[in-house]
Amino acid sequence: MLALATDCASGLSAQEKIARFKQLDSEAETAMQQHRASEAVRLYEDAVCLVPNSARGYYGLGVAQAAAGDFLKARESLRTADRLQPATGMPLVMQVRVNFSLGDMDTLKDNLREAAARFPHDADLHTTLARFLAEQNLFVLALAEALRADQGSDDWNSKVQLAILENTVGAHEDAIQNALAIEQNHQLPEQARGAAAGIAGLSYESLHKPDQAVHYLNEAIQLDPAQDNSYLALADLFEQQQKYPDAVNVLKQARAHVPDSNAVLLALGADLVRAEQYKEGLEALRELLQKAPDTPEAYIAIADAARRTGDAAQEVGALRELERRKPDYPMIHVLLARAMLNQQPPEYQRILDELSIAAKKDPNDSDVYFLQGKVYVALGRYDQALPALQHSIELRPTEPSPYYQLARVYQKLGKAELAKEQFERVKFLESANAK
Amino acid sequence: MTRRELLWLTGSGLVGGSALKASEPRNLSYPLRMIEGTVTAPNLLFIRDHFNEPDVSVGTWKLRIEGRVDRRYEFGFADLAEMPSKKVEAVLECAGNAANGSAVSNGVWEGVPMSSLLEAARPAPDAAYVLLEGADSGRLLQDGPPLPYSQLVPLDKCRDTSSLVAFKYNDLTLPKSNGFPARALFQGLYGMNSVKWLRRIVVLRAGDQGTVFDRSGMNRLYNRVTRQSGADRITRVSSVQVKSAIAWPTDGLKLPAGHYEIWGFAWSGGGAIRQLSISVDGGKQWNSGKLTSPANPYGWVRWSYEWNAKPGDYALMSRAKDATGSEQPLTRDPARKDGYELNWCMPIHCSVR
Numbered sequence: 001m002l003a004l005a006t007d008c009a010s011g012l013s014a015q016e017k018i019a020r021f022k023q024l025d026s027e028a029e030t031a032m033q034q035h036r037a038s039e040a041v042r043l044y045e046d047a048v049c050l051v052p053n054s055a056r057g058y059y060g061l062g063v064a065q066a067a068a069g070d071f072l073k074a075r076e077s078l079r080t081a082d083r084l085q086p087a088t089g090m091p092l093v094m095q096v097r098v099n100f101s102l103g104d105m106d107t108l109k110d111n112l113r114e115a116a117a118r119f120p121h122d123a124d125l126h127t128t129l130a131r132f133l134a135e136q137n138l139f140v141l142a143l144a145e146a147l148r149a150d151q152g153s154d155d156w157n158s159k160v161q162l163a164i165l166e167n168t169v170g171a172h173e174d175a176i177q178n179a180l181a182i183e184q185n186h187q188l189p190e191q192a193r194g195a196a197a198g199i200a201g202l203s204y205e206s207l208h209k210p211d212q213a214v215h216y217l218n219e220a221i222q223l224d225p226a227q228d229n230s231y232l233a234l235a236d237l238f239e240q241q242q243k244y245p246d247a248v249n250v251l252k253q254a255r256a257h258v259p260d261s262n263a264v265l266l267a268l269g270a271d272l273v274r275a276e277q278y279k280e281g282l283e284a285l286r287e288l289l290q291k292a293p294d295t296p297e298a299y300i301a302i303a304d305a306a307r308r309t310g311d312a313a314q315e316v317g318a319l320r321e322l323e324r325r326k327p328d329y330p331m332i333h334v335l336l337a338r339a340m341l342n343q344q345p346p347e348y349q350r351i352l353d354e355l356s357i358a359a360k361k362d363p364n365d366s367d368v369y370f371l372q373g374k375v376y377v378a379l380g381r382y383d384q385a386l387p388a389l390q391h392s393i394e395l396r397p398t399e400p401s402p403y404y405q406l407a408r409v410y411q412k413l414g415k416a417e418l419a420k421e422q423f424e425r426v427k428f429l430e431s432a433n434a435k
Numbered sequence: 436m437t438r439r440e441l442l443w444l445t446g447s448g449l450v451g452g453s454a455l456k457a458s459e460p461r462n463l464s465y466p467l468r469m470i471e472g473t474v475t476a477p478n479l480l481f482i483r484d485h486f487n488e489p490d491v492s493v494g495t496w497k498l499r500i501e502g503r504v505d506r507r508y509e510f511g512f513a514d515l516a517e518m519p520s521k522k523v524e525a526v527l528e529c530a531g532n533a534a535n536g537s538a539v540s541n542g543v544w545e546g547v548p549m550s551s552l553l554e555a556a557r558p559a560p561d562a563a564y565v566l567l568e569g570a571d572s573g574r575l576l577q578d579g580p581p582l583p584y585s586q587l588v589p590l591d592k593c594r595d596t597s598s599l600v601a602f603k604y605n606d607l608t609l610p611k612s613n614g615f616p617a618r619a620l621f622q623g624l625y626g627m628n629s630v631k632w633l634r635r636i637v638v639l640r641a642g643d644q645g646t647v648f649d650r651s652g653m654n655r656l657y658n659r660v661t662r663q664s665g666a667d668r669i670t671r672v673s674s675v676q677v678k679s680a681i682a683w684p685t686d687g688l689k690l691p692a693g694h695y696e697i698w699g700f701a702w703s704g705g706g707a708i709r710q711l712s713i714s715v716d717g718g719k720q721w722n723s724g725k726l727t728s729p730a731n732p733y734g735w736v737r738w739s740y741e742w743n744a745k746p747g748d749y750a751l752m753s754r755a756k757d758a759t760g761s762e763q764p765l766t767r768d769p770a771r772k773d774g775y776e777l778n779w780c781m782p783i784h785c786s787v788r
Contacts, residue, residue, distance in 0.1 A: 106519055109517050112517045116517065140602070140603060140608055141516055141517065143512075143513075143516070144513035144514075144516040144517050145513070147493070147494060147512060147513045162494075166493060169493075169607070169608040170608055170610060170611060170615065171492075171493045171615065173490065174494055177492070178494075393691075393693065397694075398691075425691040428788050429689070431689070
């Protein structure tokens with residue numbers, strides 16, 4: 001290193017070296033801002049060659065190397081920066097990021113332990129680490145860092161973050177305790193108290209305490225009415241309890257306060273349908289589809305409303321549009337076939353075509369063969385109905401419906417004994433509660 | 436003796452079936468047929484509490500290591516989570532799990548090897564046992580004081596690199612009912628040793644363990660009682676016995692004639708499962724089942740058997756054999772007077788029409 005430093009700095013005075021270093025540093029920063037990481041690496045390499053004891057230079061080099069995807073070199077540079085300036089935690093934070101990119105969890109944990117040992121009271125550093133780790137879904141390590149941050153600070157942001165992580169990992173009582181400490185502190189901004197009340201509500205919900213959950217989610221809404229998550233969480237809670245009119249009321253409030261939220265509009269439309277307010281529900285869902293036409297749940301909810309109101313054509317239309325936009329939507333062809341069977345008169349050949357596609361996509365779906373069997377029965381093609389229904393039974397022998405259809409086929413074919421046997425199986429299965 | 440003590444001592448309180456059951460302290464298990472693949476989902480882990488679930492805060496939880504060591508120390512959850520950790524697959528079975536019972540779970544546990552925690556404490560040369568203490572406590576003996584749940588494990592077993600202070604199950608934090616924030620985890624031992632809500636590890640020298648354990652009353656649980664020559668021989672239950680269970684069909688099920696897959700799980704604390712046999716006629720004839728997942732030494736293996744079920748009444752039995760040659764007994768040893776190690780081949784009855 002020294003030899004290199006001598007080479008690249010030959011002929012320059014100390015002042016000139018510093019001036020050149022500053023220039024290279026500035027150019028490298030510009031290159032980084034313009035996403036020219038490789039060029040920044042080269043500039044920083046020149047800079048640390050000039051001033052080999054510069055922590056700033058090695059830190060910049062490490063960041064640039066990481067941005068250029070050379071994580072092994074980045075780690076070495078950042079280690080050097082850390083060694084040169086051990087009083088700051090940024091090289092350690094950056095090493096955590098680099099080690100995550102390398103998938104080196106053991107070394108990442110080494111970094112975290114070192115950060116804990118060297119900066120036990122640096123709440124900002126541990127909060128930064130907690131945020132990064134949470135973003136990477138490393139929730140346990142994020143919780144560890146949030147706990148460390150909480151020890152070093154009375155900052156409500158740290159406590160909210162801690163409560164969120166505690167709720168995420170299932171430490172619901174801890175989440176409630178920390179969240180309520182914030183929610184009950186009237187000195188804090190209402191936004192913070194609202195977020196805390198929301199966390200408490202979610203934790204109570206996880207603890208199967210719906211009354212408290214409703215209380216705190218309502219509190220969250222009152223404290224921060226512009227946050228759609230609280231309305232959605234409360235509506236979801238009501239949905240689970242099948243209190244659809246209550247869910248609708250909450251979501252209507254949400255519409256008034258957060259009019260641009262597509263998530264609210266979808267939930268409102270679906271809950272209006274569930275609450276049998278079909279006209280309003282369809283209006284909400286159509287409004288959503290105008291804004292966000294690729295929302296599969298909206299088409300499913302429209303199809304649901306149409307089925308409930310006996311409008312098979314609309315049901316098929318909604319599902320057909322979903323199929324056009326999302327051809328791989330799960331079971332779309334079975335859903336379509338089922339809806340088409342309700343149309344008058346049913347177009348049996350088109351239904352069979354739909355089921356043929358469904359069978360190719362999932363040859364083990366017993367519903368496909370059951371529906372095929374039903375269609376063949378309706379068409380009087382009993383010789384084709386038989387193998388379809390038998391195959392459905394092979395795939396799901398404990399489901400009574402195909403046996404019933406099979407019995408009808410045998411009846412039509414004049415095979416009374418076989419029909420009786422199948423009817424007995426239907427009775428047997430229904431009495432056995434077999435699963 | 437209280438009813439609860441009696442239940443513990445006989446183990447009959449642990450004999451579960453497939454039905455969902457809950458009590459205080461909680462004794463809960465789920466039908467094995469609910470398990471997809473080979474890993475028990477966290478919400479399906481069986482729960483066997485000795486005392487009421489304790490209130491443990493992740494923010495204040497500490498694990499203390501003390502006793503016959505040079506260096507006593509304690510640490511919190513953040514320290515534990517950031518220590519070098521290891522993942523192991525392990526079956527956890529309640530020692531009193533019924534034949535064909537569901538008080539058994541299998542998954543991947545992650546934690547800090549107990550060996551590294553003990554090495555940092557530097558056990559004394561005469562150290563021989565480790566007392567593991569949980570945060571749950573209660574009165575085990577009617578006239579005794581309330582004491583924390585604890586178990587004794589030989590130091591050598593704790594030094595095994597697969598023995599963990601576990602804080603994750605299937606990559607998630609432990610469910611609260613299963614020991615959050617941290618519990619002991621021993622591959623190959625019955626579940627009672629894998630102490631939940633672990634808060635203290637006490638290293639003991641040989642000879643001291645009896646006093647400590649007797650005082651808590653824990654010495655009266657988990658004993659194998661065998662009647663021999665008119666006298667009871669009492670030994671400690673520890674290693675998981677070779678066993679299998681039929682997950683589907685369930686007992687009493689009625690089925691239409693057809694082709695079915697009988698399936699279940701098999702496991703052993705002695706070694707990987709090597710063979711699984713199935714009988715549909717109550718043990719008169721046996722056929723080979725297929726092991727459908729990798730057979731790991733301390734995890735369970737999923738097995739299946741293609742059954743062409745014709746009308747009739749059936750008694751289905753499964754029988755596992757492990758790598759050491761140990762095989763499930765066909766019947767319960769009549770000399771056994773306790774309610775543990777119930778690994779005999781109990782039939783599942785079902786009728787086909």
